[in-house]
Amino acid sequence: xxxxxxxxxxxxxxxxxxxxxxxxxxxxxxxxxxxxxxxxxxxxxxxxxxxxxxxxxxxxxxxxxxxxxxxxxxxxxxxxxxxxxxxxxxxxxxxxxxxxxxxxxxxxxxxxxxxxxxxxxxxxxxxxxxxxxxxxxxxxxxxxxxxxxxxxxxxxxxxxxxxxxxxxxxxxxxxxxxxxxxxxxxxxxxxxxxxxxxxxxxxxxxxxxxxxxxxxxxxxxxxxxxxxxxxxxxxxxxxxxxxxxxxxxxxxxxxxxxxxxxxxxxxxxxxxxxxxxxxxxxxxxxxxxxxxxxxxxxxxxxxxxxxxxxxxxxxxxxxxxxxxxxxxxxxxxxxxxxxxxxxxx
Numbered sequence: 001x002x003x004x005x006x007x008x009x010x011x012x013x014x015x016x017x018x019x020x021x022x023x024x025x026x027x028x029x030x031x032x033x034x035x036x037x038x039x040x041x042x043x044x045x046x047x048x049x050x051x052x053x054x055x056x057x058x059x060x061x062x063x064x065x066x067x068x069x070x071x072x073x074x075x076x077x078x079x080x081x082x083x084x085x086x087x088x089x090x091x092x093x094x095x096x097x098x099x100x101x102x103x104x105x106x107x108x109x110x111x112x113x114x115x116x117x118x119x120x121x122x123x124x125x126x127x128x129x130x131x132x133x134x135x136x137x138x139x140x141x142x143x144x145x146x147x148x149x150x151x152x153x154x155x156x157x158x159x160x161x162x163x164x165x166x167x168x169x170x171x172x173x174x175x176x177x178x179x180x181x182x183x184x185x186x187x188x189x190x191x192x193x194x195x196x197x198x199x200x201x202x203x204x205x206x207x208x209x210x211x212x213x214x215x216x217x218x219x220x221x222x223x224x225x226x227x228x229x230x231x232x233x234x235x236x237x238x239x240x241x242x243x244x245x246x247x248x249x250x251x252x253x254x255x256x257x258x259x260x261x262x263x264x265x266x267x268x269x270x271x272x273x274x275x276x277x278x279x280x281x282x283x284x285x286x287x288x289x290x291x292x293x294x295x296x297x298x299x300x301x302x303x304x305x306x307x308x309x310x311x312x313x314x315x316x317x318x319x320x321x322x323x324x325x326x327x328x329x330x331x332x333x334x335x336x337x338x339x340x341x342x343x344x345x
Contacts, residue, residue: 005077006305009052009092010084010112012043015301016063021309023122025302027066029059038178049087056095071103078308081109082326089325097321108308109319113331116265117146118310119303123292132259137266138164141210143252144331149310154332155252159340160213163241164268169216170237173223174230184234185271191235196228198240208251209338215240242277249281261288270297
């Protein structure tokens with residue numbers, strides 16, 4: 001079957017999965033930490049790391065039991081080695097190292113962002129390279145040209161907040177709880193997307209990058225004014241965010257060679273309104289559109305195992321057992337630095 005065990009622990013989901021080379025997800029388990037972090041309105045790194053340490057070993061054992069296989073039956077163990085909250089990343093990577101050494105199987109150190117970037121290929125066997133990728137999550141907002149496994153050209157990044165972060169902060173402003181993205185999406189369905197005049201930061205700008213900090217601040221002002229219903233604020237925020245994304249994609253198409261397909265990945269890719277707008281954008285530009293199912297959009301171990309399968313297929317080198325966890329790990333290390341927070345990505 002060519003099995004790879006994937007381990008994911010970069011933020012607040014503890015996950016393990018077995019994926020075969022034919023794209024079959026043989027077994028997977030995911031444990032959310034939403035309840036633990038909800039009182040704080042966001043992820044607390046120390047709480048997250050402790051939860052990973054408590055849950056990961058029995059979760060891996062459970063996945064192996066579900067599949068009826070042993071460690072020795074694996075072709076490799078793939079673990080997120082970064083970027084992410086360093087405590088959680090270390091828990092997953094150290095566990096993978098121990099298992100790889102004990103079972104004498106290879107270790108694959110996976111960039112969490114590459115897991116997202118390749119996840120559409122797990123769900124869509126027809127998706128080939130190259131493709132234009134919109135990577136949107138709580139910590140990252142980038143446009144990349146994906147030319148192959150480990151081959152990324154970054155076209156745009158955020159200079160401040162990521163789109164998922166803006167969703168979460170909007171939810172916090174509106175008192176919707178945590179996690180915020182799905183809550184804003186649900187509330188937006190009941191609102192008027194043109195009721196609240198909100199800015200579209202950097203729209204029509206010559207630079208290709210994103211900015212959502214100003215939009216978040218405008219949401220706060222609208223809420224404090226008391227003039228608008230929460231549903232209208234949520235709907236207007238979502239529409240403004242989508243308008244910004246579409247404008248930035250238009251700019252990206254002008255700055256690089258054409259791609260036959262537009263792909264979206266990351267947690268925000270599960271948002272139905274965002275997906276619909278992107279599908280329409282792709283159709284206007286004569287591009288195919290691909291998005292993983294919602295279960296593969298949020299952090300999960302199946303995408304990490306699949307990235308391991310992709311690396312095995314290319315003959316990539318195995319990771320040494322002294323591989324260090326990385327809190328930051330850009331997909332395109334040669335991309336030009338940009339202003340603001342963009343220097344990190």
